[in-house]
Amino acid sequence: MVDIPLLLVKSANDSESQKQIKISKEYEIAAYRASQRRDFDILHTTLDLAFDYQNQTVLGKANLLIKPFNYPQRILQLDAQDFEVDKIYFSAGTNEQELVYQYDGQLLSVNLPEELTAKDTFEIFFDYVAYPNRNSGSGSEAITDTKGLYFIDPLDTIPNKPTMIWTQGETMHNSKWFPTIDHPNERFTQQLNLTVIDSLVSISNGELVSQQDLGNGFRVDSWEMKLPHAPYLVALVIGDFGKVSDSWEALPLGYFVEKGFEKGAAKVFEHTPEMIGFFSKLTGVDFPWPKYDQIVVRDFVSGAMENTTASIFMEELLLTEREAIDSEWDYIIAHELFHQWFGDYVTTESWSNLTLNEAFANYSEFLWNEYKYGEDHAKLKLIAETESYFAEAESKNVDLIRFQYASDEDMFDSHSYSKGGVILHMLREYLGKEVFYEGLNVYLKANALQSVEVHDLRLAMEKVSGQDLNWFFNQWFLDKGHPELNVEVDYSNPENILISVTQTQDLVNFPLYQLPFEVSWYADEKRFSKEFFLDKVSAQFPLENGIAVGQVFFEERKNLLAKVSFEKSAIEYQQQFENSKIGISRYEALDSLVSIEAIENLELIIGKALSDDFWAIRESGLSIIQGNTVWLEENDELAEKVLGMADADPKNSVRAGAIDALAAYNPEKYQSLFKRLTNDDSYLVAGSALMGLMAEGIELEEEFVDRFAEEINFRIVIPVSDYYITNPVAGKGEWFHRNLDSLSGEGLYFFLGYYAEYFSRFPEDGNSEAVVNLLRIAERDSKSFMRLGAFQALLAFADDAAVVKELERVTALESEEELKMYFAYFIEALKPEN
Ligand SMILES: [Zn+2]
Numbered sequence: 001m002v003d004i005p006l007l008l009v010k011s012a013n014d015s016e017s018q019k020q021i022k023i024s025k026e027y028e029i030a031a032y033r034a035s036q037r038r039d040f041d042i043l044h045t046t047l048d049l050a051f052d053y054q055n056q057t058v059l060g061k062a063n064l065l066i067k068p069f070n071y072p073q074r075i076l077q078l079d080a081q082d083f084e085v086d087k088i089y090f091s092a093g094t095n096e097q098e099l100v101y102q103y104d105g106q107l108l109s110v111n112l113p114e115e116l117t118a119k120d121t122f123e124i125f126f127d128y129v130a131y132p133n134r135n136s137g138s139g140s141e142a143i144t145d146t147k148g149l150y151f152i153d154p155l156d157t158i159p160n161k162p163t164m165i166w167t168q169g170e171t172m173h174n175s176k177w178f179p180t181i182d183h184p185n186e187r188f189t190q191q192l193n194l195t196v197i198d199s200l201v202s203i204s205n206g207e208l209v210s211q212q213d214l215g216n217g218f219r220v221d222s223w224e225m226k227l228p229h230a231p232y233l234v235a236l237v238i239g240d241f242g243k244v245s246d247s248w249e250a251l252p253l254g255y256f257v258e259k260g261f262e263k264g265a266a267k268v269f270e271h272t273p274e275m276i277g278f279f280s281k282l283t284g285v286d287f288p289w290p291k292y293d294q295i296v297v298r299d300f301v302s303g304a305m306e307n308t309t310a311s312i313f314m315e316e317l318l319l320t321e322r323e324a325i326d327s328e329w330d331y332i333i334a335h336e337l338f339h340q341w342f343g344d345y346v347t348t349e350s351w352s353n354l355t356l357n358e359a360f361a362n363y364s365e366f367l368w369n370e371y372k373y374g375e376d377h378a379k380l381k382l383i384a385e386t387e388s389y390f391a392e393a394e395s396k397n398v399d400l401i402r403f404q405y406a407s408d409e410d411m412f413d414s415h416s417y418s419k420g421g422v423i424l425h426m427l428r429e430y431l432g433k434e435v436f437y438e439g440l441n442v443y444l445k446a447n448a449l450q451s452v453e454v455h456d457l458r459l460a461m462e463k464v465s466g467q468d469l470n471w472f473f474n475q476w477f478l479d480k481g482h483p484e485l486n487v488e489v490d491y492s493n494p495e496n497i498l499i500s501v502t503q504t505q506d507l508v509n510f511p512l513y514q515l516p517f518e519v520s521w522y523a524d525e526k527r528f529s530k531e532f533f534l535d536k537v538s539a540q541f542p543l544e545n546g547i548a549v550g551q552v553f554f555e556e557r558k559n560l561l562a563k564v565s566f567e568k569s570a571i572e573y574q575q576q577f578e579n580s581k582i583g584i585s586r587y588e589a590l591d592s593l594v595s596i597e598a599i600e601n602l603e604l605i606i607g608k609a610l611s612d613d614f615w616a617i618r619e620s621g622l623s624i625i626q627g628n629t630v631w632l633e634e635n636d637e638l639a640e641k642v643l644g645m646a647d648a649d650p651k652n653s654v655r656a657g658a659i660d661a662l663a664a665y666n667p668e669k670y671q672s673l674f675k676r677l678t679n680d681d682s683y684l685v686a687g688s689a690l691m692g693l694m695a696e697g698i699e700l701e702e703e704f705v706d707r708f709a710e711e712i713n714f715r716i717v718i719p720v721s722d723y724y725i726t727n728p729v730a731g732k733g734e735w736f737h738r739n740l741d742s743l744s745g746e747g748l749y750f751f752l753g754y755y756a757e758y759f760s761r762f763p764e765d766g767n768s769e770a771v772v773n774l775l776r777i778a779e780r781d782s783k784s785f786m787r788l789g790a791f792q793a794l795l796a797f798a799d800d801a802a803v804v805k806e807l808e809r810v811t812a813l814e815s816e817e818e819l820k821m822y823f824a825y826f827i828e829a830l831k832p833e834n
Contacts, residue, residue, distance in 0.1 A: 031404045035350040035453075036183035038069040040076055043121065043228075045188050047178050050195040051165060051238070053154040058130040058177045065188075067121045074115050076124065078108040079175035079182035081148075082134040085126060092122035099124075108179060130177045145301040148176025152298050160741045162258055164239030166297045166312055168305055169232040171351060171408040180231045185349040185451040187228040194221045196238050203256055204236040205229070205308045207290050225308065227289065228449055230347045235307030237295045248273040251287055256295040257318055267324035268317055268333075269294055271372070275330075275337055278371055279364065284441035288345045288448075294333070299782050304332050306339030306361070316745045323713055326652050326684045330372070331365040331381065338364030346444055349451035352403045354411040355477070356452055359420025366425060376583030376614045379558055382425060383584065385418035386561060390482075392418075397480045397509070401454050422561045423476045429559045430472070430516055431465050439464040454478070471514050481510030487554045487566040494548035497521075501554075502538040504565075512537060520556045522579050523547040529556075551575055556585045570598035577605050583614035590620050603631060610641050615651040622657035629665035639665070646673065655680075656688040663692030671698055678708070687715025694722045702729060709735060714747025721754035725761065732758065733765030740773055749789045752777070756793035771797055771806075778810050784819050791823055798830050 048061040066076065080103070088099045088110055101110040110124065132147040148169060153161040167177065175182040191209075194202045198219040206225035213219050223236075242262045246253040246269070253272055255265040272294070280286045289309045300314040313336070317329050342360030362385065370378035392414040398405075400415050400423070428436040443452075443460035458473045484505040490498040499519055503512060513534070519541070520529035532541045543552065553576070554566055568576070570593060577589035590609060593602050602624055609621030625631060625642065632639040646658035659677065662670045670692070677689035690708065693700055705723045708716050717739050724732045736758050743751050752774070759770040777790035791810065797803040804827070811823035 028404075033350065033352050033403050033405065035185055035352075035451075036181075038185065039071070039073055040066050040181065041069050042066050042181055042186060042188040045178070045180065045190040045234075046193070047190070048193045048195070049178075049236075051151075053151060053163070056131075056133050056151045056154055058132065058149060060128050060130060060178060061125070062128065062179050063123060063125040064179065065121065065123050068116050068118050070118050072115045072117045074112055076110040076112055077181075078110065078124075078179045079106070079172070080108045080128070080130075080179040081106050081173075081176045082131045083108075083179070084129045084131075086128060088124060088126040090122060090124060092120065126179075128179065132176045146173050146176070148173035150299070150301075161298060162240055164237065164297055166237045166239075166295075166300070167235045167307075168301050168312070169234055169307070170305060171232060174231050174234050178234070180234075182231050184230045184232060184347055184351070186231055187347075187449065187451070188231075189228050190225045190234065192223045192234075192236060194223070194236060194238065195219070196221060199240065200238055201241045201243065201256065202236060202238045203241075203254070203293050203295055203310055205234060205310055229308045229344055230451070233306070233308040233344055233347075235305070235310050235312065237297060237310070237312060239297070241295070244269070246273060248276040248287070248292075251276065252291045254291070254293040256293060258296070261296075261318055261320065263321035264319040264324040265296070267321060268319055268327045268329055271330055272333060272337070274372075275334055275368060278368065279338055279341065282367065282437055282440070283341055283444055284437070285341060285345075285444045285448075287340065289340060292337070292340065294336070301782065304336050306336040306343055308340065308344045311336040311339075314745075318744075320713075322681060323683055325682050330368060334364045334368040335361045338367075341444060345449065346447045347451045349453050351408045351411045352405070353401055353453050355400050355416045355420035356454060356457065358412075358416045359424050362417045362421030363424040366421065376587075376616070379584040380587070380616050382422060383558060385414075386422055388417075389414045389419040389422065389561070390563065393482065399480045400477050419482075419561065426476070426559060426561060427461065427472065431461065431467075435465050436461075475511045475513050479511045481505060483513045483515060483560075483562040485562050485564045487564060489552055491550070494550070495546055497543045497545055497549070497552055498540055499543065499552065499554065500538065500540045501534050503534070507537075515560065515562070517555055517560055518557065519543060519552055519554055521545060521549045521552040522581075523549050527581050551579070553580070553585065556580060556582050558584050558588070568592070570596060570601045573598065574601040574605060578608070583612075583617065586612065587614065587617050587620065590617060590624075594620075594624060599628065603628070606631065607638060607641065610638075610645065615649075615654055618645070618649065618651075618654045619657050622654065622661045625661045626657075626664045629661070632661070632665045643670070643673070646677065652682040652684045655682070656684040659685065659688040659692055663688070663695060667692050667695035668697050675704075683713045683715045687713070687719065690716060690719040691722070694719050694726070702727075712739070712742050714743055714750055717743065717747070718750055718754065721751065721758065725754060725758050728761055730762050730765065733762065733769075737766065737769060737773070749786055752786075752789040752793040756796040760796040767797065771800075771803055775806055775810065778807075779813060784816050787814070788819060788822060791826065795826060795830070804830060 042064055044065040046063040050059040052059060082105060085103055085108065088101050090097050090099050090113055095113065097113060099110050099113070101108055116122065132149040135146065149165065149167045152164045154163060156163045167174065172182040174180065180186070190205065192204050194204065195218050196202050198213065198217055202221040204223035206223055208221060209224045210222045211219055240259060241256040242259040244255040244262050244266045246255065255269040257265040276287050276292070291309050293310045294313060295310065296313045296315060296317045298315050300312060304311060304313040313332065319327060339357060339361045343357035348354055348356045366378045366382050369381055396413065398415060400419060405411060431439065439461040442463055443457055446460060447456055454473065454477050458469050462469050483503055486502040486504050488500045490500070515534045516531060517534060518529050518531055520527060528545065530543060551572060554564065573589045573592045577586050580586050580589065606621055606624065609617050612618055622642065632642065642658050642661050646655055646662060649655045649658065659674065663674070674689040674692040678686050680686045680689065700723065705720055708720050711717065723729070736755050739751060740755055755770065756774065759765060759767040771794065774790045774794045778787050778794060781787050781790065791807065794803060794807060807823070807827055811820060811827060814820040814823055
């Protein structure tokens, strides 16, 4: 067959619109973020590193084994940000010589002795000093999360803060501390020889192959990675850590935490072996590396990072044994662990394809939850991911895989993470579990120790499913937006109900989707369902249900990423709650009744909600009761039920919810129960019980409260603070200062207001020290929400002109624009009206 060429007759002069088209097409080419072109391949990296704590510098010797990738090369370019570089040497066989180089502070351009080809392997070695705290590359001194290597309290001057060093390479920050080709499509084996103070522990990628005592108070730890990985996954941690050893089959596992927290770590990370077994079985690829360490550090710049064999976590995972009873960190542990396959073993070739790392890591949280805690629990998290994407989509609509973005950091968003994970779930539901997992196996094996782009995933899934999947990948991975669906049901023939689905999204900017979906209904207590496929703007589907039914469900299992508008009345939601056998659907019904304030319907089903198998429904039910305590007054049976749950519900968060409900209803009546439950092992339960005792009308002895004064968990510290403030009890200044020092994360954030309030009531107990401490946090804390919390707390001292002056100074220093605006707004509000 021959196509007839289409002849376009063009006018001599371009119209304005054609000019615009030219400009925009040129821009598209110019702005395209291609994968890094591979001129060279680093085969092996050897680093000898020592650390100057005084000056916060890294003293390095680098030796890189390199070859041209495929074309002949004369000039080698290495990323080396903010170094001072000594003489650079070249070595290949007997040829050893010093090389000429240019260095602009970011890129080292080294003139090779001659043109070298892909057959030539050579070594480059040199000494350098790295200055991670310099920021010449970012253009801003204020950016603190691009240091690559971080010295925490290097001279041990901050109370209760241990000295440590840790690294954070992603995206391209490891070249702040060693020279490399800092792109994710590079891969090398490595040896890191770390000179450390001999009382400290080091952790790095791969295996610890030797430890050499230097006899001068220092030791050299040699860490070797025999399998190649990407530069951003190189990591080290040095500090005074305790280690918990564990194993999965023959694989050694280590959980590293500050000393004294080992028992907590054993509990926080206790599911690691089971997770490794689960993921190995699921993918058909055993954990691909020789060991797996998990390290909890201070002041980490994100939640956690999946460095190969050495994941680093934020300090929120630093828990005592008792705190770890209610640990809910499985999801982040699963996330980093799954990255060891998806991200580390098979790596995105560019940040444009970041979702190939993050979608899998996010989806692993669902997979683990589904396996360990059941489908309902897993779905709850999946819905939260969907919501997080929808929230972002209000203001950001970009292709999931995108080749144009302002900065790498823009890729780390709810598209790459949440939307990506939900899309993988839809793919699994469409292909079926077995085929999907087989596809993962094919994908991992075909691309082992290599970098990938999205088509590699599609090809693997096509291979196992025998289906062309371009339609799925094009609409979800390579385009933007999501379907918006209008669903209507015609019940006029109850034996053959008609369901109409219409896509209402803007088709100029977003795709017309092809969507598999499920419709379900109940008859004689049995669940029936049918699968349909929408590939039009609008279509009508007959259910041919046979037995007459009064209610059908669209996507009852919530597998579809879509904004669905499906109008339901309160009675329909009530029936949904009463009839659905799907936990997440009952949860949705309860939630919807709350949002439409259908109090009467809620009252009818509240008893059933408290008996639901799904803990999230019981928890919701209790929070609904907390706002409608009159039900407990009128209904003894319901009150008895809540009372029983406070003691015996299998989930501690539900028990705490029951205590909160009773405290909202009649704290005096239940005070003996609360007193008993303050001794519960769970801080969630004990904290709620103690808070219940802080209610007005309860006479509490100071000795009773003082029993809890040594507790460091914020769930106890907060009610004790409340007691000292409201009663009030003078002379607790030291206690407040001590807790400010020892709390961190969310607990510290909640505490800040109490802390300020106490000292504004009892200035003689140390208010000037309190102001200094709060200013330190407002000015220097690495987390912006904490700086905001401290700033707001300081407003309690705003009648002091000197404090206001300090607040103005902090405002001027603040680097985050949005926060700076808040600060300025607060200061403005302090000024007397003119
Ligand atoms: Zn991740």
